[in-house]
Amino acid sequence: MSLTIIVARASDGTIGDKGRLPWHLPADLRRFKALTMGKAMIMGRKTFDSLPGLLPGRRHVVITRDATWHRDGAESAPSPAAALAMAGDDAVVIGGAEVIAHMEPLAARIELTEVDGDFGGDTVMPAPGAQWRVVARDAHAGYAFVTLERANAL
Structure with a gap:
């Protein structure tokens, strides 16, 4: 399994505010689409x-503690382990912070804006x-796309 975390993070650590991104970067949205297309996206319910x-x-693989939660077109998982099993190979984690923290030790790559x-x-x-470790950086005015790989990855 190859697990990638995809996240946009501000200088102060912000990744969201009141359920929304506090910035509007069309290039980041295009990159997000390219990185996630055809993949299973693992996320928490609030992110969904x-x-x-x-x-x-x-x-859309959604981790939720609510066993009754259901949305058409989404798959519900009761835990990060169950979400990984459902997602299969080449999954991406898109948030929120708690899900990223749980999955980070298992990830091989982070695609960070x-x-x-x-x-x-x-x-x-x-x-x-x-x-x-940073393996690629594409800097722009106001933001940068950064690819990180686990330092001990072969």
Whole structure:
């Protein structure tokens, strides 16, 4: 299994605010679509609820503690382990912070959009630690696309 985390993170650690991204970067949305197309996206229920609807061409695997939760077009998983089993190979984790924290030890890659600025959001995530190494950086005005791989990966 190859697990990738896809996340946009501001300088202050913000990844969301009130269920939304506090910035609008069309290039990041295009990159997100390209990175997720044809894959199983693993996410928490709040992240699913923040989407504009089902994203075409992708599976939606939603981790929720609510055994009665159901949405047409989405698959419900009671735990991160169950979500991984359902998603199969080449899955991507798209949030939120708690799901990313659970999955980070299992991920081989992080596709990070670094957003310049402090947004003071209500959902934050720490910067990737020393176990990650930058293998690509594409800098733009106000943001950068960064690919990280686990430092001990062969």
